[in-house]
Structure formats: structure tokens, C-alpha cells
Amino acid sequence: MNHKPAEQAAGDLVVEWYGRHLLVRRHDEGNTFIGSFGWPEPVPAQVFVLVSPEAARDPSAVTVLPSLLYRKLVAGDNASVRIGLPGLGKDPLVPQALADVLSKDVLAPDGAFATTPGAALFAGYGTGGTGWTRFRPGRTSSPGGQRHPVPEWEDALPETPVTAAGVTAEPIPAGIVVRRAQGRPATPTDPAFGIPVDLAAARIVIGGDKDVPEPAAAAALVAKLPQVTTQLVVLAPAAGTHSWLSAYARSLGRDVVVVGSVGFVQPFVTKLKQRVDGFQEILQAAEPPPGWQRRDHSGYRLGAVMADVVPSGVVLRMGIADPATRRQPFAPDTWTLYLGTPGSPIEPDVLYAAESLLGSVSPETRRCARLQLLGVLDDRAREIFDRTPDDANAEIKVQPTAGAEPSRPAPPASPVPVMPRALMVSAAPVATVSGSPGAVPASPPETTASLPAEVEQPPTGVGHQASEPSRWQAMPPRPAVLAEAAVERDRVSETGSRVETDRGNADDDVLASPFDGNAPVAVSEPMVATVESGASVRSGKPLAIADRASTGAEQMRFTAAAGDIYSEALATVNAALATWPSMRQEDTAGVKADYVAVCLYLGRGLGNSSELNAAVRGGNDGAVDGYVHCLASGLRRLPTHRRAVLRQGAAAQSPERTVDPGKVLTEPGFLSGCTDLDVAVPGADLDVLIWPASARRTSELKIGQSVNEVVFFAGARFKALAIRTAEQAVEAEDGNLAVPRTAALFRELAPNESVPSTGELDELDLAVLAKLDRALERRRRGSLRLVDEPETRDRLTTSLLEWHEDMVVTASAARTATLAS
Structure with missing residues (x-):
């Protein structure tokens, strides 16, 4: 970083620019601490000030x-200042004066905050404090998050440890550690x-060897958390085995992306997908060894x-x-170097490439290598293999696999040839290996087993970094930009049962759901009618809408059926795409059709x-052909919102006012909410605060x-947490609106998340309840503004007013009251 001259102030302290940050230090202090400090990425309109240890x-x-x-910051255009001085926010006097x-x-x-690189200045649990506090000029303080910059997933994870069934999830900078x-x-x-x-992805870290939980127990606890985009990081070899990873994915019910420490001794895997069916795929390989070129996300080339x-x-x-x-599955304590092609000679170039590859790793990593010959050693390759290395201790013994016998037989009682000097690199000792791999799962689907040899380069991904390449026939591993826990989305059959995964649309995972493969709520057969391919189903019962990308045919039907109103809305979409480049994606026509539907x-x-919601509750998809599919697809493309959402209603007419804590309400239609907590609609005397999981922001589009x-996906389920009634009516100041005295607090459930039949609140519920209570307190302390546009008022209240208990069904092991008009 570039430095600017220091300016001395009162006492022995000076302040100087350190790149785009400010550093406060003693004038005689050394700078050895600077190199090891985890400087944050600059955030627009905010200055970070580090106060040195001395x-x-x-x-x-x-x-x-x-x-x-004062002199450094008062004239700047930065709206906020983050000061890295441990404990400064504990006594509000100084930071408030500064503000x-x-x-x-x-x-x-x-309290304190983490200073290691990559820790995002974490100031939460385990550091002696609760986080960062925001002090505003002339106003009361409020929570300012636990990390900087604030990750997309921060509000979705617990701020304190959560324990269930003998397993604890504990906050750490990267996400949570499960032990x-x-x-x-x-x-x-x-x-x-x-x-x-x-x-972009919360990391689920599995603790050290003595603290490794059973995979099913760990999965049960993780399943209770809001399903933001996640990655699994394994610190203990015991949790890096194929049996542990596959059991965890199977118990969780979705594919799992494993990153970071999963490498152990495997030097070339950086991101791995553990599939529910037991198989593993490479999502990202390490950087190529020196002299090699990257061929694709999981391959290199040397000549x-x-x-x-x-x-x-x-x-x-x-x-x-x-x-x-x-x-062959990943193993935490060994890795295999495979040479050649079955039935073909192993060319000398392959042997010398092996020397180059082994030379790029440490001696410790080489000692953990196994060598497996897939091809046939011809006379020329055998000559290279038979060369004696200078160091007699540097041996790696190889054994050809079945069907790949060397061209010149060796005596049965003799060891297989000593590794040639070409593969010894620095004459490092390497472990003896077996020629047959360990137990592996049964054969995968035929399309994977018959993967064409040279079909290695997947198509270019669509959209921004969160996008995925078009799916192609052989279905190779996904590229690195999709490592954010991408999971295939299930479809729901007309009987409510799961059917084959839909792999037919290139945009399936663009701006994917925070559910990592969000499927529509699986409700029981008597109340479900599922619409596919634009067919209208009028059953008189709620319509279950498949959560998937819209097809080209549906987009065309919607465009034709909407007529002039499509053109009018398209002007709004074009303005949004011009304003927010991140919303632009490769499939321009399909993107615009989906956004027009929203x-x-x-x-x-x-x-x-x-x-539309009246139609959905009645069991059909409305008057505009293809509309409901484009709407669901358009919502999936929008950003996820993970903070408190406000709705309002009339206490006398809203069942939310009397629902028991622990009960689950299901809204068959799409549900709107407001992210602004200072809003009031005419005549409302009930606040409803929801902690969301699937809500999508619409402000970027409209x-x-x-x-x-925000808009919740159709079929969202909401668990009642509490009714909060102020001891005294909230009096409005002159000319201001009054905050309703009663508030109902809910948490949106993840798809298929089970809820105890007893209706008890678990630790996750209590953690979310604490956040909602803080949001409610901020709302009650602030002033309100009236929103009286009829359509906005209807979206924020009508659905709630129409909810009533029509029938009770069992869905996803949850006690669910279905709410429909």
C-alpha cells in the first residue's frame, strides 16, 4: 500500500493514510504488526481506521x-467511519462524540475483533464482544453487524452457539464451526x-478430530439453519473420509460443496462436490504446477x-x-497418481510429466502418493522404469491394475519395478502402494460412466460470477464459479411426490435460491394441484407452483398473452438492466420475460x-398463459433479502394475532413484505415481522x-414465534403515526424443514426471535411514514387479512395450517 506523510496530533500519536485506510500509531512505534494484519477490502463511502497495538x-x-x-475526515465524502480500536463501542460516550x-x-x-487476513474484522462471539455498534450523529446507536464487509449470509446465521442433539454450531468469522x-x-x-x-457463501466448518460429530447429527443441526449458500470446510481427517462426507450429504438431503482443508495431503483438489448419491465431482482444481497450463476447471496440460x-x-x-x-473417492491421508489409458502403452512423455508433477509438491505430499498404472509399459517405458535411482531409499513401488499387465512379465515373488529416476524428482522417499483402489460406490448413471474422453471444456458460464454454464449431455463437473452449494432443483409431480430432476434450462442456477436448490413445499396430495407447461388446473384447492426456471415456450406464451402490458412493463425492465449491470444475463429475452412478470x-x-394470488388459491395459474412460471423464475433471479420483513393487518381480522407459538402457517400464493421498518398503512393496528429465508428484493427491478x-415464493411456510404486546399503547408524537401496540413475530421455514409436533421453539427459533425483537424495538423507537397507494397497501396487508385455517395437513413432518381464501 502507498503511504502519505503522517500528521502529529496531541500526545505521541500520529495518523497517516495506509492505502485507502487510516492508521493511528505512536510516532516511535515500529510497523511489524502491519504485515500480519488482515486489512479489509475498501468499502465505498466508508473509511477504516486502525489503531495500532501500541x-x-x-x-x-x-x-x-x-x-x-477531524482534519483527515471531516471534509471527505465518506458517510461512515469504522474504527478498529478494541472496546471503543463499549462506552458510547467517545464514539457518539466522534459521530x-x-x-x-x-x-x-x-470488544476485540479478529485481525488475521480473511477474518473480515469479526467482532462477534468468542472475541469478548457482541459485534460492531453504529453511532449516528444526534441519534441513538444500533447494531452494526459482526463482520466488515458484511457478508450476504451474516443475518441468517446464529450470533451465539446453538445446540441440538449433542451437536453445537458456534459462530466463527467464516460462518459456523460444528462440533x-x-x-x-x-x-x-x-x-x-x-x-x-x-x-457469498457461509462456511460450515467441522471441528478437530476429537470434536467431530456424527454426520447425521451434524446434518440435522445444519438443516435447522436458514439455507443460505454454504460450503463445508473439514479440519479433521475423520470428517474428510468418503463415508463421513457421503453420510452427511445423504442426511442433509442435498449435495454439499467441500472446500479448503479438504485437501489434506491431496495437493490438487480445492473444491469438491459430495453428491447425495455417494459420488464426488471436482468443482475446482488448484493452480497448475509450474510449467503446466490450465485446460479447464479440473485439468491441466503439459505439451x-x-x-x-x-x-x-x-x-x-x-x-x-x-x-x-x-x-474413486477422495481420501484425506493419501492420493493416487494414475498413468496412461487402459489397454494402451504408457508413453515416455507421460512418465516425464509425472516427474514434473511430483516435483511441484512437497516431500511430505509425495510420501503420501500412490502410483497406479492404467496403461501398458512398453519396452521403451520399461527401460525408463528400470533405471536405478541414485538414492536407494527413494522408492515407490507400483503395481499395474487388472487388465494392464506390463509387456514384459516380472517374477511373481519379486517386487514390481522400482520407480525410475524420472519419477523420483529430488530422490524423495514415497510410500509403497497397492494397485487396486479402495471400495467405491456402485456405478453412476450411464451418462456419467460413458463420458466422452475429449469432451473436457464446458461451455462458458452465463451471467455474473454466481452463474452456471449451460448443462450439456455428458454433465461434467461444474466450473468453480458455481461452487456456492449449487444443488439440482427437484420438481414436484401432480401427486406431490418428487420426480426426476429438471436439467433442461441453462439458467437454473443463475441468482439461485438461498435454499441451495429450493423445491416447492411438498404438501400432501389432497390439497395440491401442480401446473406444468402452462396448463390451468382448477381444483378448488391451492396450486403448488414448481420452483424452476421458465422455459422458452412458456416465455413465448407469456409474451403473446400479455400483449400491450408486456411492452409497458418492458420499459421498466430495460431501465433496471441499464442501472444494475449485475442483473443482465446471457439469455436476454428469457431474462426480460421473467422480469416483466415480476x-x-x-x-x-x-x-x-x-x-394472481386469488387464482393460485383457487387452484389455477391465472388468466395470462405462462405468467406464473415466468414470475417464479423472475423472482429466482432477484437478490435474496435476509433481514426482518414487515407486514401489517387488522388485529380483529388476522389469525396471526391469535396463533400459538410453534404453529406453522402456509401461504399458497406469493407473499409481499416491506424491508423498511418505518412504514405504516391506513387503519392497521397489527405489525407482523417475519425473518425470511426465500424473500427476494424487488427494489432493483422497480x-x-x-x-x-420483497416477495416470498409461493408455498412459503411461516413458524409463529411470539406475540408481543406493549405494556402501554405507543403514543404518537404530534402529527406522527402511532406504532401498533401488538406485533406477531414469525420465522420462514426452509423447504422440508421439520417442526416438532409439540410446537416447541428450538434454539434457532429463539435466536431469530431475539433478532426480531431488536427490529421491533427499533421500529417502536423511530417515526413512521404513511403509505397509502392502494396496490402497495394491498400487497402489504391483503394476503394476511384473507388467511384463515381451511384445513390441517401434515407436510414435511410439520404441523401445518394451510391458509387460503
């Missing part, structure tokens, strides 16, 4: 901060705290030699790839929310809305 111990630090920072003097928001930690409940809590010195934060990174190791070949090597839902004309709205 400066933090200076008694004058707190008192001189206002004058020290008032600078006329800027000031964020300060009430046995009786194990040792994580501290800032533990390896779990050193795992870097991924702003004519191809290197395929597979879960169990690396295949070096010049001929056809052997599909069987892709079926605009119609938020409008006042044909296809508006009231009209620019200039009077309120910032």
Missing part, C-alpha cells in the same frame, strides 16, 4: 481521537478462526500430456480418459398480486418504489 495502549488514545481524525463532531456514522467494536456439544469451544487462536470469509484432477488424485494420459478414475405482479393492472419490497 497506540491502543496509550492512555490518551481515546481522548485525542476526535481531534486526531457528532464528524457528522458521520461511526462504527466501533464493543460435538461436549467439545472445546472455538477461540480466536483456533484453526477455525483462521478460515477466510467468503462474502501433449493431459492431467485430469479427480477426487482421488491426478490422471496423466495422452489417450482416452478412463471414466473409472472419476469414481413487474406485472407489482403493478395495478392485469396479473397484479391480488388477481426503481423508485415508495417502499422497498
Whole structure:
């Protein structure tokens, strides 16, 4: 980073620019701490100020901060200042004074914060504090998050440990660490705290060897958490075995992306997908070894030699790839170097490529390697193999696989040939190996087993970094940009049972659901009518809408059926795409059709929310052909919202006012909410606060809305947490609106999340309830603004007013009251 001259202030402290950050230090202090400090990525409109360790111990630090920072910051255009001084936020006097003097928001930690690179300045549980506090000029303070920058998933994870069935999920910078409940809590010195934060994916870390939980128990606890995009990080070899990973994925009921420490001794795998069916796929290989070129996300090239990174190791070949090597599972304590192609000679180029590959790894990693000959050793290759290495201790013994006998037989009692010097690199000792792999799952589907050898390069991914390439016939492993826990989405048959996964649309995972493969709520057969391919189903009972991308045929039918209103809404969509480049995706026509459907839902004309939801509750897909599919697909493309959502109603007419805690309500239609907590609609005397899981923001699409709205997917389920009634009526100040005295608090459930029949609240419910209580308190302290546009008012209230208990069914092992008009 570039430095600017320091300016001395009162006492012995100076302040200087360190790149785009500010550094406060003693004038005589060394800078050895700077190199090891985890400087955050700059955030627009915010300055990060680090107070050095020596400066933090200076008694004058707190008192001189206002004058020290004033000249540097008061004239800048930054809206907020984050000050890295441990414990500064514990006593609000100084940070509040700073906010008032600078006329800027000031964020300060009430305890310590993580300083290691990649830790995102984590100031939450385990650091001695609760997080960062935001102090605003002339206003009361409020929570300011636990990390910087704030990850997309932060509000969805618990802020304190959650325990269930003998397993504990404990907050760490990168997400949560999952361990046995009786194990040792994580501290800032533990390896779990050193795992870097991924702003787009929460990391589920499995603790050390003595703390590794049973896979089913770990999965049961993780399943209770809101299903944000996740990655699994394994710290213990015991949890890196194929049996543990496959049991975990099977218990969780979805594919799992494993990253980071899964490598152990495997030097070339950085991201691995553990599939529910037991098979594993490479999502991302490490950077190519020196002298090699990357061929694709899981392969390299050295001249004519191809290197395929597979879960169990690396295949070096010049001929056809052997599909069987892709079926060998990952092992935490060994890796295999496969040479050649079955039935073909092993060319010398392959042997010398093996030397280059082995030379790129450490001696410890080489000692854990196994060598497996897939091809045939011809006389020329045999000559290379028979060369004696200079170091007699540097031996790796090889054994050809069945059907790949060497061209010149060796005596049965003799060891197979000593590894040639070409493969010894620095004469490092390598372990003796077996020629046959360990037990593997049964053969995968035929399309995977018959993967064409040279079909290695997948098509270019669509959209931005969260997108996925078009699916193609052979279905190879996905590229690295889709490592965010992408899971195939299930479809629901007309009887409510699961059927074959839909692989037919290239945009399936673009801006994917936070459910990592969100399927529509599986409700029991008597109440479900599922619509596919635009057919209208009028059963008189709610319509279950498949959560999938719209097809080209549905988009064309919708465009034709919408007529002039399509063109009117298209102008809004074009303006949004021009404003937000991240919303643009490769399938332009399909993207626009889906977004137009969302605009119609938020409008006042044909296809508006009231009209469509009435149709869905009645068991059909409305008057506009293809509309409901494009709407669901358009919502999937929008960003996820993971903070409190507000709705309102009339207490006398709303069942939410009297629902018992623990009961689950299901809304068959799409449900709207407001992310602004200062909104009030005429006549409302009940607040309904929801902690969402599937809600999608519409403000990026409908620019200039009077309120910032979200839409929940059709079929969303909401678990009642509490009814909060103020002891005294909330009095409004002169000319202001009054906050309703009663509030109902709910948590949206993940698909197929089970709820105890007893209706008890679990630890996740209680953690969410605490967050909703804080949101309610902020709402009751602030002033309100009236929203009286009829269509907005209807979206924020009508559905709730129409909810009533029509029937009770069992869905996903949950006690569910179905709400339909």
C-alpha cells in the first residue's frame, strides 16, 4: 500500500493514510504488526481506521481521537467511519462524540475483533464482544453487524452457539464451526478462526478430530439453519473420509460443496462436490504446477500430456480418459497418481510429466502418493522404469491394475519395478502402494460412466460470477464459479411426490435460491394441484407452483398473452438492466420475460398480486398463459433479502394475532413484505415481522418504489414465534403515526424443514426471535411514514387479512395450517 506523510496530533500519536485506510500509531512505534494484519477490502463511502497495538495502549488514545481524525475526515465524502480500536463501542460516550463532531456514522467494536487476513474484522462471539455498534450523529446507536464487509449470509446465521442433539454450531468469522456439544469451544487462536470469509457463501466448518460429530447429527443441526449458500470446510481427517462426507450429504438431503482443508495431503483438489448419491465431482482444481497450463476447471496440460484432477488424485494420459478414475473417492491421508489409458502403452512423455508433477509438491505430499498404472509399459517405458535411482531409499513401488499387465512379465515373488529416476524428482522417499483402489460406490448413471474422453471444456458460464454454464449431455463437473452449494432443483409431480430432476434450462442456477436448490413445499396430495407447461388446473384447492426456471415456450406464451402490458412493463425492465449491470444475463429475452412478470405482479393492472394470488388459491395459474412460471423464475433471479420483513393487518381480522407459538402457517400464493421498518398503512393496528429465508428484493427491478419490497415464493411456510404486546399503547408524537401496540413475530421455514409436533421453539427459533425483537424495538423507537397507494397497501396487508385455517395437513413432518381464501 502507498503511504502519505503522517500528521502529529496531541500526545505521541500520529495518523497517516495506509492505502485507502487510516492508521493511528505512536510516532516511535515500529510497523511489524502491519504485515500480519488482515486489512479489509475498501468499502465505498466508508473509511477504516486502525489503531495500532501500541497506540491502543496509550492512555490518551481515546481522548485525542476526535481531534486526531477531524482534519483527515471531516471534509471527505465518506458517510461512515469504522474504527478498529478494541472496546471503543463499549462506552458510547467517545464514539457518539466522534459521530457528532464528524457528522458521520461511526462504527466501533464493543470488544476485540479478529485481525488475521480473511477474518473480515469479526467482532462477534468468542472475541469478548457482541459485534460492531453504529453511532449516528444526534441519534441513538444500533447494531452494526459482526463482520466488515458484511457478508450476504451474516443475518441468517446464529450470533451465539446453538445446540441440538449433542451437536453445537458456534459462530466463527467464516460462518459456523460444528462440533460435538461436549467439545472445546472455538477461540480466536483456533484453526477455525483462521478460515477466510467468503462474502457469498457461509462456511460450515467441522471441528478437530476429537470434536467431530456424527454426520447425521451434524446434518440435522445444519438443516435447522436458514439455507443460505454454504460450503463445508473439514479440519479433521475423520470428517474428510468418503463415508463421513457421503453420510452427511445423504442426511442433509442435498449435495454439499467441500472446500479448503479438504485437501489434506491431496495437493490438487480445492473444491469438491459430495453428491447425495455417494459420488464426488471436482468443482475446482488448484493452480497448475509450474510449467503446466490450465485446460479447464479440473485439468491441466503439459505439451501433449493431459492431467485430469479427480477426487482421488491426478490422471496423466495422452489417450482416452478412463471414466473409472472419476469414481474413486477422495481420501484425506493419501492420493493416487494414475498413468496412461487402459489397454494402451504408457508413453515416455507421460512418465516425464509425472516427474514434473511430483516435483511441484512437497516431500511430505509425495510420501503420501500412490502410483497406479492404467496403461501398458512398453519396452521403451520399461527401460525408463528400470533405471536405478541414485538414492536407494527413494522408492515407490507400483503395481499395474487388472487388465494392464506390463509387456514384459516380472517374477511373481519379486517386487514390481522400482520407480525410475524420472519419477523420483529430488530422490524423495514415497510410500509403497497397492494397485487396486479402495471400495467405491456402485456405478453412476450411464451418462456419467460413458463420458466422452475429449469432451473436457464446458461451455462458458452465463451471467455474473454466481452463474452456471449451460448443462450439456455428458454433465461434467461444474466450473468453480458455481461452487456456492449449487444443488439440482427437484420438481414436484401432480401427486406431490418428487420426480426426476429438471436439467433442461441453462439458467437454473443463475441468482439461485438461498435454499441451495429450493423445491416447492411438498404438501400432501389432497390439497395440491401442480401446473406444468402452462396448463390451468382448477381444483378448488391451492396450486403448488414448481420452483424452476421458465422455459422458452412458456416465455413465448407469456409474451403473446400479455400483449400491450408486456411492452409497458418492458420499459421498466430495460431501465433496471441499464442501472444494475449485475442483473443482465446471457439469455436476454428469457431474462426480460421473467422480469416483466415480476413487474406485472407489482403493478395495478392485469396479473397484479391480488388477481394472481386469488387464482393460485383457487387452484389455477391465472388468466395470462405462462405468467406464473415466468414470475417464479423472475423472482429466482432477484437478490435474496435476509433481514426482518414487515407486514401489517387488522388485529380483529388476522389469525396471526391469535396463533400459538410453534404453529406453522402456509401461504399458497406469493407473499409481499416491506424491508423498511418505518412504514405504516391506513387503519392497521397489527405489525407482523417475519425473518425470511426465500424473500427476494424487488427494489432493483422497480426503481423508485415508495417502499422497498420483497416477495416470498409461493408455498412459503411461516413458524409463529411470539406475540408481543406493549405494556402501554405507543403514543404518537404530534402529527406522527402511532406504532401498533401488538406485533406477531414469525420465522420462514426452509423447504422440508421439520417442526416438532409439540410446537416447541428450538434454539434457532429463539435466536431469530431475539433478532426480531431488536427490529421491533427499533421500529417502536423511530417515526413512521404513511403509505397509502392502494396496490402497495394491498400487497402489504391483503394476503394476511384473507388467511384463515381451511384445513390441517401434515407436510414435511410439520404441523401445518394451510391458509387460503
